Amino acid sequence: MEKAALELDKAAMVLKLLGDKTRLTIIALLEKNDCCVCEFVEIFKMSQPAISQHLRKLKDAGLVEETRKGQWMFYSINRKSVFYPFLKEILAHLPNQQDKLKKLDEAGLRITCK
Template sequence: MAKTLIEIENGAWVLKLLGDKTRLTMIMLLDSHDCCVCEFTAMFNMSQPAVSQHLRKLKDSGLVGETRRGQWINYSLNKQSVYYPLVQDILEHFPNQDGKLKELEEKGLRISCE
């Protein structure tokens, strides 16, 4: 199967987004789990506005989508994004981050925002 080529400028922009440790970790988690802002605030020990800024950048890129459930918004990786194959190739080189969610569960902080 032929790979879809992306413009250098767009690829550089995606790489710059993923160059931030917090956003890279978020993308890794969102690849297999939907998460809400409150989970990320607990996980990264960050304020809600700081987490929201990271998610806004990822959303603006089209890499992340959101689903509203009542008053809650859950975020997930947009696997239909033209950039997803690039992201997927990058994620293969890093260890799984699911342990961060397990830590939240053990601390009673994994929230089901339903």
């Protein structure tokens, strides 16, 4: 029975993290795309340190992972995480956020960070 309480604690931790609209939107964007911090800065009109803080929290919880490409860090959903099925279920109930990246692309602001 104690194990169920621990699992409930983990679920509560994930839900608390995703209770922030910016982090929830980041996860929704990462569902179909790897993104660089600079793209999130443009989408959310927030500073790079603020975006990095959100990403650090998601990474520390094991929800996202980072990959270095040259000098840039790209983020993606950690599909190997024990929380991935839970994330997938949550994302299934949210509106698609891919239009945000499409608008960046159309405005010529989608940064390839290569």
